Amino acid sequence: MGPVPVHLVLMGISGSGKTVLAERLAAHLGRPYAEADEFHPAANIAKMSAGIPLTDEDRWPWLESMRGWMDQEANAAGTVSTCSALKRTYRDLLRGAAGRVVFLHVLAEPAVITERMEARTDHFMPASLLPSQMAAFEVLAEDEDGWVLENSGSVDELVERALAVVAGL
Template identity: 90%
Template sequence: MGSGPLHLVLMGISGSGKTVLAERLAARLGLPYAEADEFHPPANIAKMASGTPLTDEDRWPWLESMRAWMDQESSAGGTVSTCSALKRIYRDLLRGAAGRVVFLHVRAEPAVITERIQARTDHFMPASLLPSQLATLELLAEDEDGWVLENSGSVDELVERALAVVAGL
């Protein structure tokens, strides 16, 4: 994996499978793990729970908190976290963390994601916000340090594909 801290950010829209993959990767790699939702201030959670999309202004403090956590945990050799990171400017802010920040874009079919979100009972993100997330999502550009992981097959297969990417870093 090279020298210096390696921060893996599992990005993508809500319901794509970021959390399950991130938890498994963190355990396999022995790195600290954080769920981006834990960094949202209560006002952001309330806004999303009411079905209102966040603005860039809502997101900046949240993203800065995440970057600060990544910096704080750099001594562990890196981190694994989830973050929608829908826009390049959000990823650019996170890329400011100490070490190398690599984005793994977890993708799944919108119909599958809608089913997952509707089946959730413990999450504030309503399925009604899925169209706004899809509209906001800017795919990784060729010059960004990252890979796309299609969330198809089993969770174990997805974990193995992610570990293969990490092994090549």
């Protein structure tokens, strides 16, 4: 039996820096990469674009698509993906992927996130939805396989902190 794939899921609220970090990690580690936003059905994107928060019912098919991608792309190394993974129940669903699923919670100050969100011009989610994401967010529990990465300093420093975590897996 070969090595167990390790799927790295960079989680956190929108604007926390998940995508930049995930892209750099995937390139460094040579693993397949996916941005969770690409798995949203058109109805979810339309709701968010209109400033309407998603419900759990909206999110289940999206999360199942993400888990399916992890299963499909699983190889000896695993994958790197982004996903807000706001609630434990969402993370539990993702944890059902083949292999080990490790969550890296990218944490940034709310003021920094708001500034980033307001500066975005190429994303469907408006900054007005940040309060609903913050309200829904459940921190990683002690029994969950994951780490918190504070998004402070430079991108290179954040990548180095993430690589140190990954090296210890």
